[in-house]
Amino acid sequence: MSAGAATVPRWSTRSTRVVRALGAASVLSVAATVWLGLWVTPPDQTQGNLVRLVYVHPPIAWVALYLAFGIAAVSSALWLWPRTRSRFWDRLAAASVEVGTVFTALTLVTGSIWGRPTWGVWWAWDARLTSTALLLVLLLGYLAVRRIPADADARARRCAVVALVSAVDVPIVHFSVNWWHTLHQQAVITPDLSPTIHGAMAWTLLLGFVAFTLAFAWMLVVRYRVEVLAEHLEDNELDVALRERRSEGPRAAEPLPTGAGAGHDTTPLVTTPTP
């Protein structure tokens, strides 16, 4: 379990030009989306100015549902598959789920803000909304399972199973507008990539998809690095604790007493080493 400083590749913890470029590109593209969405594009014939929320809500939902959850599910499957098992997949899944949770919560909030003036209610127990809310609960469940103290492999296995079970909800969210009569509108971009909106609106929406995808990619890389560094420090702390324990001498290596009186053992677990 020990991982020294040399075992952490430099690229996985340090800032690189690619990451900085990714960050700059995501800031610029999100700013361009906001500018086009709020000031350049015309109001919609039926929705009026409310259509401007469509430039942020579907791109955020795309990142949450398909990108973040897709990466988490594929990474978890690759971790569970013995031939491809690697800590990289477990860390990537964890990073993707955490960032995806933020995007899923934002999907619900921005959708609710759009729904209030459009439908007249902040929330409806609609199939699309309910299945997305369920997805958020499942993502929070994954993060809770991840915090249960356990051996790294046991934790990775539990989390991978939770991610794969939760992934069942993604197609339900996607097809909910087709399977049930819902308040939520049908897709505006069909599988043959022909949008039913046109001109500046379609290009702004497309830019929104690119912008939030870039923002997600930057967050994923940084969150992955946080995971690597946190594990590295945890392993180092464990190494230091084990070294201290061993330096206490053979008495420390004896098994802990069991049976009657075991609870009255007053031997300190950590002693100050003598010079």
Added chain:
Amino acid sequence: MRYIDAGYAVALSVLTGYAALLWRRWRRLERVAAPPQKPPAR
């Protein structure tokens, strides 16, 4: 317009806040994980 402003404000502030939080966590862990620097020789 207030719904549109609210939607954009919530989305941008949450994403910016989360990005800043991630960045701070990363920089702090990077500092802690870095090997101690040797003092300059006199």
